[in-house]
Amino acid sequence: MSISRELDELEREEANCRRCPLWRDATQAVSGAGDPKARLMLVGEQPGDKEDLEGIPFVGPAGRLLDTAMAEAGLRREEVFLTNSVKHFKHDQRGKRRLHKRPNAYEIDRCRWWLTKEFELVAPQLAVAMGATAFRGMASRPGKVSELRGRLLKDVCEVPVYVTVHPSFLLRIRDRGDREREYGRFVRDLKECNRLASA
Template sequence: MSEAEVEAATLGALAEAEANCTRCPLYRDATQVVPGEGHRQARMMVVGEQPGDKEDLAGRPFVGPAGRLFDQTLAEAGIPRDQIFVTNAVKHFKFEPRGKRRLHRSPNAGEIDRCKWWLGQELKLVAPAVLVAMGATALRSLLGRPVSISSLRGKTGRIEDGIPMIATIHPSWLLRIRDSAARETERQLFLADLRRAWRLAG
């Protein structure tokens, strides 16, 4: 077991261990690791896909454009962000340089699987009553296999250890919908998914 695989006793210790992670090559180009954050005994844990450009620079999850939309939807659902735990399936930003910009690239199966160690540690430490998987990368990590969001959406699934899981879209997808009416329809579905998870969290 490597130094980066020692099980942490606290979320703070876990974040320190994550900062030294070399389990996959993504750490080489990222600015820093982006550990999960939130209530250490949260009843609801939200798992996104990976940090974006703003998250990579800030070292915090969901602080960019998708994060602002996520916060707005949480507020509308009556879910205090400080009462949940928010993290990503992959902890380093994967990108492609394009001039001065860094364009998001989806993690591959190997990167998702190598990073699952950290998500597993967060699950043990927080022990949530319900999980929200936002996006295909989060689903792949939590279930250990590729699964479509549409096949699970609207149902209550379970991960291997029995924790209930709600599958939904990632808020970044909403930002890519050009038609405002279609975007609002999808946002309402996303809102309903979050509300259902919050009710399950009790």
């Protein structure tokens, strides 16, 4: 069976996941997508509102910012594999709005089973942990992005890991100068990931 077909089968299995309670309030599981033979896997934290509705990772505001940053780093969405460490959208309902809520350790750890399967099938040269939840999902332990960022970690999971911020972090920065500075740093991280995955 081809990797693409195996990933399709994994997606069907994820649709029926009941490993933690998050499936109850989510529209659907959001599986990884992209090149099934990608050398670079970008791992986010969890789907957002738009991803939950469309069933595709990184299609909301953070995803658009990620696409722009990847392009500046010499990467295209079609060349990488995009996924999240948690497959269901955790949120609080505030009237008609659904506000993102951080998954807890139990939910992240229960979802690691799916991430492990993606690592096995895609077998990337490098996985990028974008944010602390992504790192927890990959390493099965907590870690601070501020302490781990920019380091190549070869012993935390099935594949080498590079840690950086999640693009949603950039969207929350209010000062324009700070936002531009942090965006530039994020692009440099992605360029380094591209270099490492190609070495």
